[in-house]
Amino acid sequence: MPGDDIKIKKRLFGESVTDQTKKGSSTLDLSLLSQPFEWKEAVTYLFCQKCGMLSEVNRQGAEYLCGQAKAQAPEVFKNVYFTSEACSLCGQDIGVRINYIN
Numbered sequence: 001m002p003g004d005d006i007k008i009k010k011r012l013f014g015e016s017v018t019d020q021t022k023k024g025s026s027t028l029d030l031s032l033l034s035q036p037f038e039w040k041e042a043v044t045y046l047f048c049q050k051c052g053m054l055s056e057v058n059r060q061g062a063e064y065l066c067g068q069a070k071a072q073a074p075e076v077f078k079n080v081y082f083t084s085e086a087c088s089l090c091g092q093d094i095g096v097r098i099n100y101i102n
């Protein structure tokens with residue numbers, strides 16, 4: 001059920017994102033993470049803590065971000081999202097962090 005999936009996502013993302021936003025300067029709008037991806041290739045999100053940009057990321061992008069975060073790419077990205085200290089829109093891609101949701 002799509003509705004149930006969104007509720008689960010909202011709960012999973014919400015708990016982790018709260019911790020993340022305490023560290024970052026920008027606040028992540030949790031309701032955005034609970035929406036279905038607009039891009040059909042998207043598997044996860046990248047949130048820029050500098051400019052507040054939330055980007056959908058496909059599998060290839062997510063694997064690249066794992067490299068940036070020096071983390072091993074998980075088999076599925078459903079319970080993972082990325083944060084960065086800056087992005088290609090507001091600066092260089094730096095400080096990428098992978099966030100695991102239990």
Ligand SMILES: [Zn+2]
Pocket residue numbers: 048049050051052053086087088089090091
């Ligand atoms: Zn940015």
